[in-house]
Amino acid sequence: MxxxxxxxxxxxxxxxxxxxxxxxxxxxxxxxxxxxxxxxxxxxxxxxxxxxxxxxxxxxxxxxxxxxxxxxxxxxxxxxxxxxxxxxxxxxLDKPEILIHDGKLDFKALNKLDISDNELKEAMREHGIEHYADVKLCMLEIDGTISIIGQDKNLKQTHYKRKHNHKNFRK
Incomplete structure (x- = not known):
């Protein structure tokens, strides 16, 4: 028993x-x-x-x-x-999601993931990037971090942890 x-x-x-x-x-x-x-x-x-x-x-x-x-x-x-x-x-397990590719934003993915314009710009600033056009690749990783690779050959590595934000990204 x-x-x-x-x-x-x-x-x-x-x-x-x-x-x-x-x-x-x-x-x-x-x-x-x-x-x-x-x-x-x-x-x-x-x-x-x-x-x-x-x-x-x-x-x-x-x-x-x-x-x-x-x-x-x-x-x-x-x-x-x-x-x-x-x-x-x-x-x-979740998959990484492409948010920006060669300076072009994926608005569908950004809306689905509830990533706001301000949040994306904050991640870009933390990676030393000012404009969307300067982003070669931006990904939301499976652990919630946003990784950004700039067009510039002198890459700056930073670590941006995504914070939950309720304002959706709109075109």
């Missing part, structure tokens, strides 16, 4: 892991690159709400450790599988 309790915790933990993975994929994992107060509150509330779903009535130390161990193991396995199998990688 005790073994069944821990197998139940393991099953529940795996189910919650996959639910959270799918939810983050649907609702936008790019937003997690820079957490604001509301994001932190959401994460804390989610962790509290799914705790009981994972351990059920078993609130013992061992029950919590089993749930945590299962989460670590499943995360390790998923990382190995996404590295090995491209189809799983494509299914679970």
């Amino acid at each position: 005790v073994l069944y309790s821990y197998i139940d915790i393991a099953f529940r933990s795996v189910a919650v892991y996959f639910f959270m993975t799918i939810a983050l994929r649907i609702f936008g994992k790019k937003e997690l690159s820079q957490l604001n107060t509301a994001d932190i509150i959401l994460i804390l509330l989610i962790s509290n709400s799914v705790q009981n779903a994972m351990v059920g009535p078993n609130t013992s130390l061992l029950g919590g450790l089993v749930a945590a161990l299962v989460l670590f193991v499943i995360n390790f396995i998923i990382k190995k599988l996404t590295y090995k199998y491209k189809i799983l990688n494509n299914l679970l």
Whole structure:
């Protein structure tokens, strides 16, 4: 009966892991690159709400450790599988998005990703670039950073972390 309790915790933990993975994929994992107060509150509330779903009535130390161990193991396995199998990688992980190519803005991508004109210009300034025409390539990376390669051969490397902004980019 005790073994069944821990197998139940393991099953529940795996189910919650996959639910959270799918939810983050649907609702936008790019937003997690820079957490604001509301994001932190959401994460804390989610962790509290799914705790009981994972351990059920078993609130013992061992029950919590089993749930945590299962989460670590499943995360390790998923990382190995996404590295090995491209189809799983494509299914679970976001792809980088081109925002500017050879000075031309991709307004469709900018609107879809809710990247404002001010946010894009801030990233460009941090990369030492003043005009859109001076951008060879601008990408929103999978971790939420905006990478910019300028037309100038003397490239300046900086690190711009995207902040969530509610004003959409418009033509």
